[in-house]
Amino acid sequence: MKFKSLMHKVIGSLALLPLIPSLAHAFQAAPAARADYNGWTPHQHWDEVWHETMLDITILGVVFAIVTFAFMIMYRRKGHGERGKMPKLSAQAKVGWVVIPCMLFLGDDLFLYVKGFDLHNHLRNVPADAAEVKLTGTMWNWNYVDANGIDTDNELVVPVGKPVVLRMQSEDVLHSHYMNRYRLTEDLMPGRVTWEWFMPDQLGESVVTCREYCGTMHSGMYGKIKVVTQDEYDAYVAEQTASVPAGTAVASADKF
Amino acid sequence: MSGFMGHEPDGRPGQPKTVKEWVFTLDHKVIGVWYLIGAIASFVVAGLAASAMRIELGSVGPDITDNGDIYNLWLTMHGAVMVLGFQIPALLGFVANWAVPIMVGGKDMAFPRVNAMSVWLLWSGILLALANLVIPDSWNGMWTGYPPYSLTDGAGNTALYSFIVVVLGMSSVFGAVNLACTVAFMRCKGMGWFQMPLTVWCVFTANVIQLIFVPVLAASVILLSLDKYLGFGFYNPEVGGDVLLYQNLFWFYSHPAVYVILLPFMGIMFEIFAVSARNDVFNYKATVWSVIAFIPVSSDVWVHHAYVAGLPDWLRLLQTFTTLLISLPFGLLMLSLTGTLFRGSIRYTGPMWWAMAAFMMLIIGALTGIPNALSAVDYGISDSYVIMSHFHYVMAVSGSMSIFAGVFFWFPKLSGRMCNEFLTKATAAGFFVGMNIVMGPLYLAGIEGMPRRYMDYQMFADNATIVDAQHWSTIGLYITFVSALLTIVTWLHGAIAGEKATSANPWGSESLEFTATAIIPGQGNFPTPVICPEGWHPYNFIDNPKPQFEPHPGTSGHH
Amino acid sequence: MSEEIKHYTAHWHTSPNPLLVGFGAGLFLPWAFMLQFVYDMQTAALVTLAIGAGMTIMGGLGWAAETIGVIDDENWSPSAMFMFIGTEIMTIGGVLAGYWVARLGAASWPPEGTPADVGANGALIATLILIVSSFTIGVARKKELNGDAAGFATFTLISVAIWAVFMYLTIAGWSELAAQGFTIGVNAYATALYGFTGIHFAHLVMGILVMLTCVPSAFKGRLSYSYTRAMTMYVHFVNVLGCWVLLQIYYW
Numbered sequence A: 001m002k003f004k005s006l007m008h009k010v011i012g013s014l015a016l017l018p019l020i021p022s023l024a025h026a027f028q029a030a031p032a033a034r035a036d037y038n039g040w041t042p043h044q045h046w047d048e049v050w051h052e053t054m055l056d057i058t059i060l061g062v063v064f065a066i067v068t069f070a071f072m073i074m075y076r077r078k079g080h081g082e083r084g085k086m087p088k089l090s091a092q093a094k095v096g097w098v099v100i101p102c103m104l105f106l107g108d109d110l111f112l113y114v115k116g117f118d119l120h121n122h123l124r125n126v127p128a129d130a131a132e133v134k135l136t137g138t139m140w141n142w143n144y145v146d147a148n149g150i151d152t153d154n155e156l157v158v159p160v161g162k163p164v165v166l167r168m169q170s171e172d173v174l175h176s177h178y179m180n181r182y183r184l185t186e187d188l189m190p191g192r193v194t195w196e197w198f199m200p201d202q203l204g205e206s207v208v209t210c211r212e213y214c215g216t217m218h219s220g221m222y223g224k225i226k227v228v229t230q231d232e233y234d235a236y237v238a239e240q241t242a243s244v245p246a247g248t249a250v251a252s253a254d255k256f
Numbered sequence B: 001m002s003g004f005m006g007h008e009p010d011g012r013p014g015q016p017k018t019v020k021e022w023v024f025t026l027d028h029k030v031i032g033v034w035y036l037i038g039a040i041a042s043f044v045v046a047g048l049a050a051s052a053m054r055i056e057l058g059s060v061g062p063d064i065t066d067n068g069d070i071y072n073l074w075l076t077m078h079g080a081v082m083v084l085g086f087q088i089p090a091l092l093g094f095v096a097n098w099a100v101p102i103m104v105g106g107k108d109m110a111f112p113r114v115n116a117m118s119v120w121l122l123w124s125g126i127l128l129a130l131a132n133l134v135i136p137d138s139w140n141g142m143w144t145g146y147p148p149y150s151l152t153d154g155a156g157n158t159a160l161y162s163f164i165v166v167v168l169g170m171s172s173v174f175g176a177v178n179l180a181c182t183v184a185f186m187r188c189k190g191m192g193w194f195q196m197p198l199t200v201w202c203v204f205t206a207n208v209i210q211l212i213f214v215p216v217l218a219a220s221v222i223l224l225s226l227d228k229y230l231g232f233g234f235y236n237p238e239v240g241g242d243v244l245l246y247q248n249l250f251w252f253y254s255h256p257a258v259y260v261i262l263l264p265f266m267g268i269m270f271e272i273f274a275v276s277a278r279n280d281v282f283n284y285k286a287t288v289w290s291v292i293a294f295i296p297v298s299s300d301v302w303v304h305h306a307y308v309a310g311l312p313d314w315l316r317l318l319q320t321f322t323t324l325l326i327s328l329p330f331g332l333l334m335l336s337l338t339g340t341l342f343r344g345s346i347r348y349t350g351p352m353w354w355a356m357a358a359f360m361m362l363i364i365g366a367l368t369g370i371p372n373a374l375s376a377v378d379y380g381i382s383d384s385y386v387i388m389s390h391f392h393y394v395m396a397v398s399g400s401m402s403i404f405a406g407v408f409f410w411f412p413k414l415s416g417r418m419c420n421e422f423l424t425k426a427t428a429a430g431f432f433v434g435m436n437i438v439m440g441p442l443y444l445a446g447i448e449g450m451p452r453r454y455m456d457y458q459m460f461a462d463n464a465t466i467v468d469a470q471h472w473s474t475i476g477l478y479i480t481f482v483s484a485l486l487t488i489v490t491w492l493h494g495a496i497a498g499e500k501a502t503s504a505n506p507w508g509s510e511s512l513e514f515t516a517t518a519i520i521p522g523q524g525n526f527p528t529p530v531i532c533p534e535g536w537h538p539y540n541f542i543d544n545p546k547p548q549f550e551p552h553p554g555t556s557g558h559h
Numbered sequence C: 001m002s003e004e005i006k007h008y009t010a011h012w013h014t015s016p017n018p019l020l021v022g023f024g025a026g027l028f029l030p031w032a033f034m035l036q037f038v039y040d041m042q043t044a045a046l047v048t049l050a051i052g053a054g055m056t057i058m059g060g061l062g063w064a065a066e067t068i069g070v071i072d073d074e075n076w077s078p079s080a081m082f083m084f085i086g087t088e089i090m091t092i093g094g095v096l097a098g099y100w101v102a103r104l105g106a107a108s109w110p111p112e113g114t115p116a117d118v119g120a121n122g123a124l125i126a127t128l129i130l131i132v133s134s135f136t137i138g139v140a141r142k143k144e145l146n147g148d149a150a151g152f153a154t155f156t157l158i159s160v161a162i163w164a165v166f167m168y169l170t171i172a173g174w175s176e177l178a179a180q181g182f183t184i185g186v187n188a189y190a191t192a193l194y195g196f197t198g199i200h201f202a203h204l205v206m207g208i209l210v211m212l213t214c215v216p217s218a219f220k221g222r223l224s225y226s227y228t229r230a231m232t233m234y235v236h237f238v239n240v241l242g243c244w245v246l247l248q249i250y251y252w
Ligand code: HEA
Pocket: A060, A064, A104, A105, A106, A108, A109, B144, B258, B259, B261, B262, B304, B305, B306, B307, B323, B324, B326, B327, B328, B330, B331, B332, B334, B366, B367, B369, B370, B372, B373, B374, B378, B381, B382, B383, B387, B390, B391, B394, B395, B399
């Protein structure tokens, strides 16, 4: 092979490569698409796909490990002069040992991809009746303002059974809003609005943490999501809106 | 008999004798040793930082520091120095410089002076990084250095970060050009492309990846300093810049970078597996092509590090697919490794213990990449200990164990002496067990929601899984610490007082660095140029023709 | 074989120059920048700069004296330079990607705060002058192939002079823009303009150093064909880069 000229061609074609990362910017993040809520709680769906994937890779790993262990035990060196007896592969066998495994791997990849695709669509299509909450991250605080103008720090109170979508932006550096129970993470940044939605299906509190490194107190940037019954929620709204002057709340909710 | 650096005729070891010969050296073997020293020193420093972190994380609440900045400094040093100061120099410095030219039968690297400059650039980078521990305003923005945080005062000395990356990047690029020319043009007579040891193929391919992608990383961090200190606005949305640009540029390099680390360390595994089993590498040519396939496939998957960063959905879905595709070449490599043992004749030498353990960890680490690769699953585990555990298994543990396997493997050539066999095996076992105890529980903690880069986790104080996992992980660290310390002791002991190597080829390799040994010290690797006879192959253990030497010019005309 | 080896004594090649360049450029120059911009210690910065630049230049010159026309480097330099240019293209491509993002994402272009005349005509003329150096360096190469070392040195110096003129024009353009209040951080266009012309400028400095390394040995009558081949490749590359910058920044 004439390596030099081949190499020169390959390297010449590098000139096109910088185009690739710039593609990422041709489009900004798509706005949330709305869809009817299909009744399946997204974090349960997540758990399902997670277990499926873990099972899959466990089987693959165990098979690989068992075969390797078997070889390790079966083929120990017996005598000093002994050599390996790798059979010579025929041309077909050589190709076969590439194509068949690749097909199997690809099959499994596609299987997992479809599962993930489904879940992705579930997580990225906001139900039409989702309640809007504006979330602003700052070092090191989560600020929630809901549709009623209730403005809270590090605690979000929502009624059970109604989907919620968070519209998020950061005022300083990157943060990442992770809701432990709902298995969802999305970054917040200055200059763009990002979003995530979840389904509060069970009463009680769950932890929220920051998952993008944001300085000294990154690990102190946590809060909670409190899910209450509709009655409790109505009472909460009444109490909060009474104590907050209407003007300021609307103003801060308007920020986006 | 003799170390690679050879012995003087009177039996003294053939290392350079004077300080000048060491420091101003132009010889690739000596330069390789400098790389190795730098890499091991980095491992020690970064490992001590890891130990401090683990002790801090052992229980809820402050243990040895209550200052977030100090913890963040440790973590930054740990990540950056392990990757940039330890693994890349060990693989693309030590293995590439010390082993590859000899393995291809060349007399040196293509450009010895450029080679020397590269190693001193590396040392500059290491010294810059170490300075971070003592300067005021130290950099604490992690090895990823994301803006806007890195543009704030809180992040400390961003210029230092940029320079560390750029200086090491220059070192890598010059090194990569050099190595590519060495492999392309300096192979000995008779050695075709498909007669190169897989270590050479892997290092070569890794260097091509470096050539393509390092510059993008350099660009991304240079822009950081331009923004912060000279008032540019590439990442500043207020003047029309874009914060996400950095993540795209950074991972456009840093994802391929994981294969820059992976390929050479798998190359070492191939070498040791084949030699220990005295067996041909399974489906050698397909293996080579799988290695090459990493170049294109790795170039379009960087978004999997930014699934949750607010990039468009179509891009996440697209790169979920391309990321999954890596399992094809990767799977073939694993198949070849296991296949190499098939009907082999395995001898469990010290290096083989390390390599086998590394392979086991690779299975775990690589497969745990798959859940992360599914964008929708990643929403639940991104930046958690699940990710942390994934990359420690594949990169930190499998990678380090392979590198150490390589050091033990080539040790007789480096020093002319053998390491204590019992200690070699005991430390392998200790490191393996220790790191499993460190990283196994942390995977479970990650599933429970434990985020990365947290100095404390009081919000999870009532989660028994997380608290116990952190506790056990720290116990595992103590085992690892002792094993790592003993490993270094084993090397030092071996180099100073080890048994003299009685054979030039203690493991029975067929590769040139063992079979065509120079017995003369000094510049140049072989007394006269090597020739690979027809039918020679590095993994032919049955009837391989012996490498030959050109007749000495002194006996046949002039030079 | 053993006959020769018996009389063999260890012999290691050494040179201090790579070390000088490595530590000078890799350690001292970064510290100079940091002392200046991070720690605000001007005097210390100046001293460190002097040490770093001194080491780098001394090392570079010594390196050239040791190798050019002395060591036959077996013709790999052009291939190496080719790869190096490949990586350079990637670097610049990375920065270009940033520019495209800003530009394609902007509501209007050029953004507010940009003067009506950014000096496109001046830049065009300067670039045309720059291109001439590709011809002069070509002539230099011809002379070299004919064994005319002095002619080679002369034409190399002419190319250096042309680049110096271009650099002067670039600086003049910058100061004119700055005088109108159009400084680096004003808007995304300013960032791009100063960024790209600055990157190109840095390449010119590098290129001049590379050209100059050939000159002393050439005056002594020593030539290194493959090294100068690589050198001329770099000169052409920097000229092409100049055209790119012109098109991307001033005429798009
Ligand atoms: C040597 C280093 C190395 C290697 C080889 C890998 C290999 C892989 N990694 Fe990993 N990774 C890292 C080092 C590495 N990684 C690091 C350092 C980080 C964190 C960086 C940071 O944020 O600080 C990271 C983070 C990381 C993320 C980002 C997560 C996040 O931040 O949210 C993702 C997501 O996709 C990922 C995926 C993968 C995949 C799919 C592979 C694949 O290459 C694995 C492919 C291999 C196999 C699958 C096994 C073998 C194949 C078979 C047995 C065939 C059959 C299998 C199937 C069909 C599934 N890795």
